[in-house]
Amino acid sequence: MSDLGTRTPTDIDTELAGYYGERTALQQKLDAREKELARMVREPRYYSASSIPSYEAAIDQLEQQINTIRTKEIPLEQEWQRRQWTRAFIVTNVGGHVHRSLDCSTTFPTTSYEWLPQYSGHDEAEIVDAAGELACTICYPTAPASTLNKPSSIVTRDKAERDARRAEREKAAAEKAAKKAAKTVRHPDGLPTYGTYGYEADNITSVTSGSAQMVVDILDDASTQKKGGYPYDGTEGARAEEQRQRKADLAGKLRTNLEALAHFHGTTVDEQADLVREKGLAKYVKDYSWNEDMTAHQEELKALRKKNRDRKRAAGN
Ligand SMILES: [Zn+2]
Secondary structure, three states, rough: OOOOOOOHHHHHHHHHHHHHHHHHHHHHHHHHHHHHHHHHHHOHHHHHHHHHHHHHHHHHHHHHHHHHHHHHHHHHHHHHHHOOOOOOOOEEOOOOOOOOOOOOOOOOOOOOOOOOOOHHOOOOHHHHHHHHHHHHOOOOHHHHHHHHEEEOOOOHHHHHHHHHHHHHHHHHHHHHHHHHHHOOOOOOOOOOOOOOHEEEEHHHHHHHHHHHHHHHHHHHHHHHHHHHHHOOOOOOOOHHHHHHHHHHHHHHHHHHHHHHHEEEHHHHHHHHHHHHHHHOOOOHHHHHHOOOOOHHHHHHHHHHHHHHHHHHHHOOO
């Protein structure tokens, strides 16, 4: 206790604010128990008389706890009585005002307060300025109108926590959007890009695997054609036209994808074409071996692998 005189207002009031919080919570419990007990006494036929002592005991215990806290508060309050530093409190309901004491005439005994010990001992003008529109005009009658018109920089803990949670959510959403944008492929002219099965897609993984699949489909079509599967001699005119259309469509989509991939990776279209063809060829050789003799494709794949590797190495230097 001997060091009380040297402790700062903020230090003392922080300790007091803690006691106040504990005591207020206990008091609420006590009030509730007392109300229940009164009801039991008032309407005995609804309650068993035997439960009354346990309520009385609970009330006794709460009173003792409250008294223990009060005992700790007294010397600190006495120190405030001696030095009388400025204090600020905020009422915890929405739009609650900032007051200079806990017994402002505009509040009620049931009003719930939060201490603002960070302002203890600070200039009252500074407190009013921080409180802005929330400054109580009874507590601070000289608060200038310009101050009373500006938003408060003092907030309740609840609001601060809510604000922090909202900021956290917004940050997470922004990060998610950034992550998505980082994986999103955009064609430089705004043309649509395609994933597997030819559906529009803009995710880098989908566009890359979609492009490789187009290479596979083109190779498959070429093989079928070579075997005479889709005659172009006019005897099956409609079917041939359909195939020509499909070929042109695939080539067009692949071209757009490659341009978008080049844009995404910051490389040339040729470089992307080689990389995608390597992927597609590898898949075709592996999965379509029943389709045709793969010797030529294997040769091409081997050469492409080397080319792509060399290019990668050169870029690394
Ligand atoms: Zn007030």
